[in-house]
Each structure stands twice: as structure tokens, then as C-alpha cells.
Amino acid sequence: MTHNHGTSDGTIRWGILGTGFIAGLQTADLRENGFTVQAVGSRSLDSSKAFAEQHGIPTAHGSYEDLAADPEVDVIYIATPHPMHHANALLALNAGKHVLVEKSFTMNAREAREITDLAASKGLVALEAMWTRFLPHMIRIREIIAAGTIGEVRKVVASHNQSLPTDPAHRLNDPVLGGGALLDLGIYPVSFAIDILGTPSRVTATASMTATGVDRQTAAIFDYDGGAQALVDCELDAACANRAMVIGTEGWIDIEHTWYNPVPFTVHAVDGSVVERFDEPVTSRGMQYQAAELERLVAAGETAGTILPPAETVAIMAAMDEIRRQIGLSYEADKS
Structure with missing residues (x-):
């Protein structure tokens, strides 16, 4: 079987939604493994700018809406507290972006189904950031x-x-x-x-x-x-x-x-x-493997992989x- 090496050719451009601790961990793993981190979005422009400066990210947005609308972003990693995942993921998907959503994916199965159904209907990837699966x-x-x-x-x-x-x-x-x-x-x-x-x-x-x-x-x-x-x-x-x-x-x-x-x-x-x-x-913390899986799915034009398909996230x-x-x-x- 093909092994996931946790690296990227840098062609897919990432946006980071949320600027907390876990967002910092994921961003560091992305940058250390060849991924392109293009933009970050926060509800506060100050925290967005500080995060962008800390991680060498070109664009800082003062709202999630602006991040979702950024034409330079292909994928959005969602790292807000659990109750916000649903709204944040729907926002990103409706803007045509693939999403990597922190676990737990949502608050409940109903919210999870709404995200995975919308992603499937748009031909977009909605992958749960259960990084352990891909190690x-x-x-x-x-x-x-x-x-x-x-x-x-x-x-x-x-x-x-x-x-x-x-x-x-x-x-x-x-x-x-x-x-x-x-x-x-x-x-x-x-x-x-x-x-x-x-x-x-x-x-x-x-x-x-x-x-x-x-x-x-x-x-x-x-x-x-x-x-x-x-x-x-x-x-x-x-x-x-x-x-x-x-x-x-x-x-x-x-x-x-x-x-x-x-x-x-x-x-x-x-x-x-x-x-x-x-x-x-492994190099870095190990969160690069889930990002590599998302990029693999996008490149293959697939919305569901075998390691963690959307239906299993719902289950x-x-x-x-x-x-x-x-x-x-x-x-x-x-x-x-």
C-alpha cells in the first residue's frame, strides 16, 4: 500500500481558522513539511496578525468570513472550540473550500451529517482532524x-x-x-x-x-x-x-x-x-499526516478516503x- 509521508508539494493553499493552541501546533507541522499556509482568520484582527507574524503567514483576516472568501485559499483548517465547528465548516464549504475540522468533529451526529452532506453535494473534502489515524x-x-x-x-x-x-x-x-x-x-x-x-x-x-x-x-x-x-x-x-x-x-x-x-x-x-x-x-508533532491525506484526496478528486471516511466520522x-x-x-x- 502507499504510505503517507506527511509532506506536501505546496500547491494546495491552506487557511487557518482560529488562532488557539491547537491551531499553532497544526500550523507548525504544516510549515515544517512543505505545506503552503497562505492565510489565517480570527474574530480579532490583532490576534490574527500576531498569529500570522509568529508563523510567517502572508495574510491575516479579521473575520472568519474574510478567510472563507479569500480566493488564495483552497483548504480551511478549523481549530475553534467544538460548538463552533459546525458553523465554521458550513461557512468554509459554502465558500467552496475543503475543510479539515478538529475533533471532536462536531457536537453531535446531526451536525456532523449536515457538514458531510454539504461537502459531498459540493464535491469538497470534509476530513476530521483525527491525526492519530494517519500516523x-x-x-x-x-x-x-x-x-x-x-x-x-x-x-x-x-x-x-x-x-x-x-x-x-x-x-x-x-x-x-x-x-x-x-x-x-x-x-x-x-x-x-x-x-x-x-x-x-x-x-x-x-x-x-x-x-x-x-x-x-x-x-x-x-x-x-x-x-x-x-x-x-x-x-x-x-x-x-x-x-x-x-x-x-x-x-x-x-x-x-x-x-x-x-x-x-x-x-x-x-x-x-x-x-x-x-x-x-516521526518529524514534527505528527499532525502533517492528516493534512497530507486531505491533499491526497483533493488531488485524486475524491471526497472519502478509506482511513477515515465521512460516514465513519458521523458514526x-x-x-x-x-x-x-x-x-x-x-x-x-x-x-x-
């Missing part, structure tokens, strides 16, 4: 599973627990800004389970909440018709090693901490002996909706 170690893990090396996959176990700011006004703790462990952290293990095992036939979830009314820690079991299970958990006020395992009838894959980053993994046979050890460091949001339903976590977006 070399994940590509190799899928190959190993497909080859039958660990037999029939019976179980996926994945955690994402971090000790994050406890300030009630912080985005992570604010229900208005889509706070909580699930949307920010849980999206990683949920997406991984669905990557390996597909859409679950049954979801069972529990959580405990913060004083501000978002989920502090959430755990879920995914059940599959064939008998496989996934155990996923997330927490925002306690850290752990954040390892993941894929367990099969003939062996298991142990992904080191933090499994959603570019890290080594080991494949073990049932007796514990080492079948394969994968350790290939991931639907699983998150079901977890939220069971733990009693609702957001403003659920009311429309």
Missing part, C-alpha cells in the same frame, strides 16, 4: 491486524486520562464551550475502537460529573455482534500512562504511552514472545451521542 504506527497496526497476525480481534482497550486545568471558566469545564472529558479526550479511544472494530451494536456508559455539569470521567463498553468488546475511558483531572491494546486470539498489540501520539508498539504472540517491534520516530459522533445520552450530558447544540 505511521497506526497504518502498520491496521496492516498487522489485516494480515491475521494476532488472530481474531476480541478486545480493544484504550485510555485517555489527563490532569488538566480545574478552573471552572476553562473551556474544558464549561458546558457552553462543549467542555467535558468525552469530547476532548474520549474522542481518541472511541475513534480507535471504531477504527479497529467498527460501529458497536451496543454501548454501555457511565460517568461522574464536575461541579460545572460536564463529564469529569467517563467509561464505556462497546459490544459487537461477533462478541468482540472495546473498553474505553477518559478523565480530565487525573493522568495515567495512556496505553492501548488490541487483543486477539493469537496475540496482542501493546501501544506505548501515549498511544495516540507517534509512539512504539510491540506485537506479542499468545505466549508473550515478541513477534514485531515497531519504532519509527463516531453517533456513538458519542449515545454515551452522552446514557450519562446525561447534553449541550445547547442538541436542542436545535
